[in-house]
Amino acid sequence: MISIKDLQVSYRLGTRTIHAVDGVTLDIPDGCIVGIAGESGCGKSTLMKAIYGDITSPMHLSRGSITYGLKSAKGRQVTAQNIREEWFKSISYVPQSSMNSLNPVIRIREQFIDFPGTDSNKKRVLERARAYMGKLGLPPEAMDSYPHQLSGGMRQRMMIGLATFFQPELIIADEPTTALDVVVQKDILMLLMELQEEMKNTILVVSHDMGVHYQVTHKMLIMYAGRVVEYGDTDSVFSDPQHPYTKMLIDSLPTIGDDSMRGLMASAAGASGDRAYRVEPILHEVKPGHFVAQVAAAPVAQSVGA
Ligand SMILES: Nc1ncnc2c1ncn2[C@@H]1O[C@H](COP(=O)(O)OP(=O)(O)OP(=O)(O)O)[C@@H](O)[C@H]1O
Numbered sequence: 001m002i003s004i005k006d007l008q009v010s011y012r013l014g015t016r017t018i019h020a021v022d023g024v025t026l027d028i029p030d031g032c033i034v035g036i037a038g039e040s041g042c043g044k045s046t047l048m049k050a051i052y053g054d055i056t057s058p059m060h061l062s063r064g065s066i067t068y069g070l071k072s073a074k075g076r077q078v079t080a081q082n083i084r085e086e087w088f089k090s091i092s093y094v095p096q097s098s099m100n101s102l103n104p105v106i107r108i109r110e111q112f113i114d115f116p117g118t119d120s121n122k123k124r125v126l127e128r129a130r131a132y133m134g135k136l137g138l139p140p141e142a143m144d145s146y147p148h149q150l151s152g153g154m155r156q157r158m159m160i161g162l163a164t165f166f167q168p169e170l171i172i173a174d175e176p177t178t179a180l181d182v183v184v185q186k187d188i189l190m191l192l193m194e195l196q197e198e199m200k201n202t203i204l205v206v207s208h209d210m211g212v213h214y215q216v217t218h219k220m221l222i223m224y225a226g227r228v229v230e231y232g233d234t235d236s237v238f239s240d241p242q243h244p245y246t247k248m249l250i251d252s253l254p255t256i257g258d259d260s261m262r263g264l265m266a267s268a269a270g271a272s273g274d275r276a277y278r279v280e281p282i283l284h285e286v287k288p289g290h291f292v293a294q295v296a297a298a299p300v301a302q303s304v305g306a
Pocket residue numbers: 011013018020038039040041042043044045046047058
C-alpha cells in the first residue's frame with residue numbers, strides 16, 4: 001500500500017511559492033487501478049511526479065511523507081530517498097504526451113537496449129523485448145522502426161511496453177490516451193487493464209475523461225485546487241458523489257439512457273415550436289451537409305379545438 005500523509009508539494013517562483021499539492025493524505029491499496037481527475041492546474045501531474053520521486057527544482061516537497069510498501073528485487077524497502085533507483089523496475093511512469101518522448105533519431109530497439117536496468121546481454125534483451133512487444137499486439141518489425149514510422153497508437157503501445165517490461169508494482173500513467181482517436185484510446189486502455197489483471201500491480205491513471213475513469217478504474221480520486229476533494233470506490237463515487245465538484249464532473253458525462261439528457265433534448269426540440277417529437281434523438285440534416293441529433297421531426301399533432 002502507498003501511504004501519503006499531509007503531502008505538500010510546492011513550486012518556488014522567485015519570491016512566490018505555489019502549493020500545487022496541499023495537505024494530501026490518502027492510502028492507495030495494492031493491486032488496483034486508481035483514476036485521478038480534476039481541472040487543469042489542480043495538481044494531478046505534480047502529485048504523480050511526487051509519488052514517482054521525480055522532484056526537481058523549482059518543485060520541492062515542502063511537507064509530509066510518502067511510504068511505498070514496496071520492496072526492490074534485492075529485498076530493500078523502497079523509500080522516497082531511494083525511489084529513483086527503482087525507476088522502471090518497481091515503479092514506472094508514462095508521462096503526458098509520452099508517445100512523443102521516444103528519441104526520433106534512433107531505432108526503437110536501441111531505446112530498449114539503452115533502457116535503465118536492462119541486463120548487459122543486448123541480444124537477450126532484444127529477444128525478450130520483441131517477444132513482449134508481440135504480446136502487446138505490435139508487429140516484430142516495429143522494434144526496428146524509427147518512432148516517426150509508427151502510428152501514434154503504436155508509439156503509445158511501445159511506451160506502455162517500456163513502462164511495463166519489468167512488471168513494476170506501480171505504474172503511473174499521466175493522460176495515456178490524450179491525442180489518440182477514440183478507437184485507439186479504447187485499445188490502449190484495454191491493454192492497460194489486461195496488463196494490470198495479469199500483473200496485479202497498482203496503476204494510477206490521470207485523465208480528464210470521466211468515461212475512461214468509469215470504465216477502467218477501481219477507485220477514483222478527485223482533486224481541486226491542490227487538494228483531494230473526494231476519493232472512494234469508483235462505483236460509489238459515480239453512483240453517489242458527495243462533493244459538488246465531483247457532482248459537476250459526473251453530470252458533465254452524457255450517458256445512454258440519461259433522463260436529464262432526454263429532458264434537455266426534448267426541451268430543445270420543443271423550443272423550436274414546429275416539431276412534435278419522440279424521445280429518441282435521430283440525426284437530422286438541418287442544412288446541406290450539417291447534421292444534428294434531435295428528436296424526430298413528425299407532423300405536429302393538432303390539439304383538440306385548434
Ligand atoms: N514547472 C513548474 N513551475 C511552476 N509552476 C508549475 C510548474 N509545473 C506546474 N506548476 C503549477 O502547479 C500547479 C499544478 O500543475 P499541474 O501540472 O500539477 O496540474 P494538472 O492538474 O496536472 O494540470 P493539467 O491537467 O493541465 O496537466 C499549476 O498552478 C501549475 O501552473
